[in-house]
Amino acid sequence: xxxIAFILAGASLLLPAGAQAQETAPDALVKNVTTEVLEIIRTxxxxxxxNTQRVIDLVEKKVLPHFNFTRMTALAVGxxxxxxxxxxxxxxxDEFRDLLVRTYSNALTAYKNETVEYRPFKMQxxxxxxxxxTQIHQPGARQPIALxxxxxxxxxxxKVYDVVVAGVSLVTNYRSSFATEIRNxxxxxLIKTLKAKNSSxxxxxxx
Amino acid sequence: xxxxxxxxxxxIVVIAAAAGLLGGCATSGNPKDPIEGFNRAMFGFNEGLxxxxxxxxxxxxxxxxxxxxxxxxxxxxxxxxxxxxGVNNLLxxxxxxxxxxxxxxxxxxxxxxxxxxxVASSMGMEKHVEDVGxxxxxxxMSDGAYVVLPIFGPRTARDTLGLAFDVYTDPVGHVDHIPxxxxxxxxxxxxxxxxxxxxxxxxxxxxLDKYSYVRDAYLQRRRSLIHxxxxxxxxxxxxxxxxxxKMAQAGESAQPAPTQTAMRR
Numbered sequence: 001x002x003x004i005a006f007i008l009a010g011a012s013l014l015l016p017a018g019a020q021a022q023e024t025a026p027d028a029l030v031k032n033v034t035t036e037v038l039e040i041i042r043t044x045x046x047x048x049x050x051n052t053q054r055v056i057d058l059v060e061k062k063v064l065p066h067f068n069f070t071r072m073t074a075l076a077v078g079x080x081x082x083x084x085x086x087x088x089x090x091x092x093x094d095e096f097r098d099l100l101v102r103t104y105s106n107a108l109t110a111y112k113n114e115t116v117e118y119r120p121f122k123m124q125x126x127x128x129x130x131x132x133x134t135q136i137h138q139p140g141a142r143q144p145i146a147l148x149x150x151x152x153x154x155x156x157x158x159k160v161y162d163v164v165v166a167g168v169s170l171v172t173n174y175r176s177s178f179a180t181e182i183r184n185x186x187x188x189x190l191i192k193t194l195k196a197k198n199s200s201x202x203x204x205x206x207x
Numbered sequence: 208x209x210x211x212x213x214x215x216x217x218x219i220v221v222i223a224a225a226a227g228l229l230g231g232c233a234t235s236g237n238p239k240d241p242i243e244g245f246n247r248a249m250f251g252f253n254e255g256l257x258x259x260x261x262x263x264x265x266x267x268x269x270x271x272x273x274x275x276x277x278x279x280x281x282x283x284x285x286x287x288x289x290x291x292x293g294v295n296n297l298l299x300x301x302x303x304x305x306x307x308x309x310x311x312x313x314x315x316x317x318x319x320x321x322x323x324x325x326v327a328s329s330m331g332m333e334k335h336v337e338d339v340g341x342x343x344x345x346x347x348m349s350d351g352a353y354v355v356l357p358i359f360g361p362r363t364a365r366d367t368l369g370l371a372f373d374v375y376t377d378p379v380g381h382v383d384h385i386p387x388x389x390x391x392x393x394x395x396x397x398x399x400x401x402x403x404x405x406x407x408x409x410x411x412x413x414x415l416d417k418y419s420y421v422r423d424a425y426l427q428r429r430r431s432l433i434h435x436x437x438x439x440x441x442x443x444x445x446x447x448x449x450x451x452x453k454m455a456q457a458g459e460s461a462q463p464a465p466t467q468t469a470m471r472r
Binding site: 051080099102103106107108112138139141142143144146164167169170172173174175176177178180181183193194197201 | 236237275278281282285288308336392405406408409412414415418419420423424427428430431436438
């Protein structure tokens with residue numbers, strides 16, 4: 001009984017998000033989410049007081065549903081992805097998601113007071129893979145930082161599968177260190193390293 | 208000035224030679240990073256230098272100086288840099304962008320009070336990022352090996368050569384009054400470093416291994432810059448691997464050529 005209620009609750013949570021995302025254009029999606037999240041980060045008392053966990057919770061709630069982490073993890077792992085069993089792929093995705101959420105939360109907190117400029121966006125009809133370009137204007141900096149989001153359209157609407165900061169993909173930048181881990185300890189070795197990294201970061205947040 | 212140039216060149220030659228010697232004993236298999244052992248040591252040295260001197264000074268600079276003054280300082284150096292950025296755009300066959308860069312220098316040096324205010328950007332003249340290493344890249348020179356230089360940090364063989372030209376043509380380096388020149392050079396380093404303070408923790412927490420995270424970010428960034436922010440996609444992992452090996456081989460065989468190009472200039 002409880003199990004059915006859980007499934008129903010889950011489904012009802014997923015439905016509106018899916019329907020809504022399908023109607024939103026990719027550039028509008030990026031803009032809406034960025035604006036909303038930055039607004040909360042700028043005003044929330046706990047976040048202003050330095051509560052990192054709260055930013056992470058916020059990102060998980062507001063940003064995470066718009067990301068395709070399986071695709072991101074596959075991109076980061078590269079050709080070894082096919083070697084991994086479905087179970088390993090699932091764990092890798094979960095661990096990599098935690099790491100990326102933390103990185104993204106840190107970036108949002110660090111740059112919360114900068115202005116975001118949305119670059120002109122053009123899309124051909126029927127296109128399913130696009131890049132939404134933004135620029136972060138930092139006072140005291142020589143030039144703005146380019147922040148680009150790659151999005152892909154699938155059944156659930158547009159999902160971000162890459163975030164590129166100043167020409168550096170936060171996803172594929174892991175490829176060579178992931179490959180080294182896999183060469184040294186196999187897929188399980190990489191999983192172990194990611195888990196250790198995440199738990200040490202979590203421990204430092206709690207302090 | 209010639210002496211400075213040649214001493215820089217000779218430094219690089221010494222570094223390259225030392226790197227070559229050490230390279231033999233350090234293999235980790237990354238085709239882009241054949242001298243990883245040397246590079247890691249140099250990376251450690253630079254990190255230490257940053258931790259002890261540069262970062263604390265930049266942190267103080269950021270904490271003490273009001274934001275508008277920091278912006279003014281950054282704009283001042285940005286304006287000086289625009290001059291050579293324009294020249295590089297011209298060398299890369301982008302006369303439109305070069306003209307815009309020249310326009311930026313003109314506008315910012317006059318209306319912007321010697322470059323302290325970036326009027327040009329608010330007039331819609333976009334700031335570009337160019338250097339000689341990128342120009343060489345545009346001309347088809349491959350990256351060559353990744354190398355971590357002392358103080359200057361990550362470069363590739365091609366970008367090291369480019370850096371020698373950048374240093375030689377740097378207007379700040381040509382200021383005749385030596386104490387003024389030194390103050391300007393130091394202030395620029397601090398201003399540049401202060402800009403990156405916020406990124407420190409992000410990189411620290413994101414990286415599994417900071418050395419390779421910084422290396423791969425540098426290589427990606429250069430690739431993106433050479434293509435002015437629109438590098439060709441490299442999505443399929445297996446295809447990229449093959450491409451990398453080809454590039455690395457091409458890099459080795461092409462290495463005598465860059466030197467010849469440099470000599471002719």
